[in-house]
Amino acid sequence: MKREPRVYGLLAEFPQPENLLAAATAARAAGYRRMDAYTPFPVHGLSEAIGFHTTRLPAIVLVGGIVGACLGFGLQYWYETQHYMMNVGGRPHNSWPSFVVITFETTILCAAISAVLGMLALNGLPQPYHPLFNVPSFELASRSHFFLCIEARDPKFDLDATRDFLEDLGPISIAVVPTGRVKPVRAGQGARAYPAAQPMAMAVDEATTTTIVTTTTTTATP
Amino acid sequence: MTQTVEHNTAADDEAGPRSPVIGPGHTYASVTDQISAIVLTRRTPKGWLIMFGVASVLLTIFMVSVFELLRKGTGVWGLNIPVGWAFDITNFVWWVGIGHAGTLISAILLLLRQEWRTSINRFAEAMTLFAVACAGMFPLLHLGRPWLFYWLMPYPNVMSLLPQFRSPLEWDVFAVSTYATVSALFWYVGLIPDLATLRDRTRSGIAQKVYGLLAMGWRGSAMHWHRYEVAYLLLAGLATPLVVSVHTVVSFDFAVSQVPGWHTTIFPPYFVAGAVFSGFAMVATLAIPIRWYYGLEDFITMRHLNNMAKVMLATGLIVIYGYSTEWFAAFYSGNVYEIAVVKNRFFGPYKLEYWALLLCNGLIPQLFWFHRFRTSIPVLFTVSIIINVGMWLERFIIIVTSLSRDYLPSSWDMFYPTIWDWGLYIGSIGLFLWLLLLFIRFLPMISVFEMRELVSRQRGHVAEGPSEAGGRIDKVDGLEGATA
Numbered sequence: 127m128k129r130e131p132r133v134y135g136l137l138a139e140f141p142q143p144e145n146l147l148a149a150a151t152a153a154r155a156a157g158y159r160r161m162d163a164y165t166p167f168p169v170h171g172l173s174e175a176i177g178f179h180t181t182r183l184p185a186i187v188l189v190g191g192i193v194g195a196c197l198g199f200g201l202q203y204w205y206e207t208q209h210y211m212m213n214v215g216g217r218p219h220n221s222w223p224s225f226v227v228i229t230f231e232t233t234i235l236c237a238a239i240s241a242v243l244g245m246l247a248l249n250g251l252p253q254p255y256h257p258l259f260n261v262p263s264f265e266l267a268s269r270s271h272f273f274l275c276i277e278a279r280d281p282k283f284d285l286d287a288t289r290d291f292l293e294d295l296g297p298i299s300i301a302v303v304p305t306g307r308v309k310p311v312r313a314g315q316g317a318r319a320y321p322a323a324q325p326m327a328m329a330v331d332e333a334t335t336t337t338i339v340t341t342t343t344t345t346a347t348p
Numbered sequence: 349m350t351q352t353v354e355h356n357t358a359a360d361d362e363a364g365p366r367s368p369v370i371g372p373g374h375t376y377a378s379v380t381d382q383i384s385a386i387v388l389t390r391r392t393p394k395g396w397l398i399m400f401g402v403a404s405v406l407l408t409i410f411m412v413s414v415f416e417l418l419r420k421g422t423g424v425w426g427l428n429i430p431v432g433w434a435f436d437i438t439n440f441v442w443w444v445g446i447g448h449a450g451t452l453i454s455a456i457l458l459l460l461r462q463e464w465r466t467s468i469n470r471f472a473e474a475m476t477l478f479a480v481a482c483a484g485m486f487p488l489l490h491l492g493r494p495w496l497f498y499w500l501m502p503y504p505n506v507m508s509l510l511p512q513f514r515s516p517l518e519w520d521v522f523a524v525s526t527y528a529t530v531s532a533l534f535w536y537v538g539l540i541p542d543l544a545t546l547r548d549r550t551r552s553g554i555a556q557k558v559y560g561l562l563a564m565g566w567r568g569s570a571m572h573w574h575r576y577e578v579a580y581l582l583l584a585g586l587a588t589p590l591v592v593s594v595h596t597v598v599s600f601d602f603a604v605s606q607v608p609g610w611h612t613t614i615f616p617p618y619f620v621a622g623a624v625f626s627g628f629a630m631v632a633t634l635a636i637p638i639r640w641y642y643g644l645e646d647f648i649t650m651r652h653l654n655n656m657a658k659v660m661l662a663t664g665l666i667v668i669y670g671y672s673t674e675w676f677a678a679f680y681s682g683n684v685y686e687i688a689v690v691k692n693r694f695f696g697p698y699k700l701e702y703w704a705l706l707l708c709n710g711l712i713p714q715l716f717w718f719h720r721f722r723t724s725i726p727v728l729f730t731v732s733i734i735i736n737v738g739m740w741l742e743r744f745i746i747i748v749t750s751l752s753r754d755y756l757p758s759s760w761d762m763f764y765p766t767i768w769d770w771g772l773y774i775g776s777i778g779l780f781l782w783l784l785l786l787f788i789r790f791l792p793m794i795s796v797f798e799m800r801e802l803v804s805r806q807r808g809h810v811a812e813g814p815s816e817a818g819g820r821i822d823k824v825d826g827l828e829g830a831t832a
Contacts, residue, residue, distance in 0.1 A: 245576060
């Protein structure tokens with residue numbers, strides 16, 4: 127059996143968004159489908175490169191807004207025409223122009239809440255644990271480095287073949303991502319242990335195959 | 349290679365439209381480290397502690413004033429009949445207005461693709477949030493029985509009563525509470541990636557847990573970023589009409605009534621412009637000392653300050669237009685009460701405040717026509733404080749002069765603030781500063797991920813090929829920044 131059951135995927139580290147973009151495009155061209163890229167800021171064209179095009183979020187927000195509008199207007203309409211009819215200056219009970227402001231505000235409120243909750247829900251957040259956090263160098267994904275992870279559930283995934291493929295893309299390092307909970311690396315130490323300017327020649331060596339969590343850089347501070 | 353075209357060290361003195369919005373030589377790592385170091389440093393800076401002490405004293409004044417108010421009621425203020433609204437509503441409008449610049453910077457300038465907003469938007473959004481918190485205090489305290497504030501919201505109750513939905517005051521409840529909620533959401537969503545950065549950068553176990561909890565496991569996935577950007581853009585699109593609606597509704601509190609001096613259609617646009625005017629003045633007032641103290645000249649450059657001055661000039665002119673319209677409309681209408689209001693403002697008992705307001709909001713900001721003054725830090729700082737004072741006076745004049753001269757001369761009365769009026773006003777500044785200082789200490793005041801994006805874009809500008817990749821990241825210990 128080729129697939130390692132405890133492996134989440136292979137994580138390749140790149141120094142610049144262009145490298146990552148090229149790598150993601152190449153991986154997609156090579157037939158990989160189950161992958162994701164991790165970057166310190168949104169890189170345009172990256173989600174398309176990994177084959178992710180549209181999101182349902184705008185539709186969710188639209189529905190949220192419509193619901194908000196109906197609730198806002200409905201509340202006022204029901205109260206003023208059904209529940210507690212008050213004659214204010216002889217105006218009609220359904221004096222809709224004076225209901226517009228509150229309707230507008232509830233529309234915005236519900237749309238905004240559904241935008242935030244929708245975004246979080248579609249992203250599967252909050253998710254405090256994720257296998258990627260097992261890789262010490264991954265903390266640079268929120269600072270300065272760019273990562274591509276080809277996941278083990280990809281039908282084309284093969285630990286050796288995929289690693290060879292990733293090596294050809296010229297990453298700084300490649301790490302095997304274990305799925306289990308491994309001893310957490312104290313934050314901040316990783317950043318010291320992986321100074322960014324690693325020579326590219328050192329990038330990949332055989333060590334990646336032998337241990338579960340490894341990158342090619344040494345843990346000693348230079 | 350012509351690398352020095354836009355990256356010269358004199359960037360700080362340049363403020364043209366093409367000058368950089370970020371200092372030269374910055375990398376993803378250096379912006380991340382420099383901004384997060386402000387939060388993650390173990391030692392709290394002395395200046396921060398001093399300011400926090402000052403803010404705490406002011407906050408104590410606020411709490412004492414609130415206590416006195418709750419103990420005795422609104423009679424401790426200088427209110428009377430006819431002047432039933434004075435400092436409380438003045439402060440409310442002033443604070444809400446200040447908040448509006450934050451939304452303008454974070455939402456409207458985002459939609460207009462104004463790159464320079466990036467380094468001030470987080471900070472301005474926090475300012476919005478805290479200003480709205482201060483604003484919300486005043487109508488609540490003015491209720492007389494603030495503990496029954498929930499009567500303002502429609503909720504099922506045994507009296508079978510809901511609030512009066514046709515009243516602008518009720519609209520205000522919805523507008524301001526929606527504004528506060530959406531501002532908080534917008535701010536928090538913007539913070540998520542930066543909280544993840546702090547989680548990954550901190551060396552303290554507790555901080556890691558707290559930031560980790562707040563970051564909700566953000567890992568910068570491309571799919572997540574995609575949805576994140578859509579959500580952020582949609583929020584900006586929703587916040588933009590919202591911010592206009594909020595101050596419009598605030599102006600309705602006055603304009604929908606029939607008091608001469610309040611009952612005018614120019615109020616909504618003139619209030620919104622005034623809000624942005626005072627808000628930008630507040631951003632400048634706060635950004636200038638913070639930028640100096642924390643050495644953020646690379647991120648909040650002269651170009652930012654220059655642009656803020658331009659926005660103040662433009663919105664200030666709209667405000668002047670609002671004043672002129674009031675004068676013109678009063679005389680053109682021929683309405684004796686409207687004319688009396690204008691005359692009363694110029695020559696009545698509050699004439700000193702009115703002339704001061706015209707000086708602060710009308711005359712002095714005209715200095716910003718000149719590049720020399722827009723790029724002079726002392727001038728900018730002084731004028732922005734003057735504008736803040738002027739905008740406070742404007743709300744005071746609108747509210748108090750209109751009320752103090754009722755239709756019947758027999759009911760005319762003057763408003764004189766008591767010590768509790770002042771205590772609550774000055775104390776609310778303390779509340780604002782207190783929250784702001786906590787924010788500066790515990791959260792990144794500049795959006796780190798957007799600064800990295802800016803660095804990436806600047807790389808594109810200097811046409812650096814991707815081939816020389818690794819080379820840019822050699823400044824890992826770039827805490828000193830590029831100015832060293």
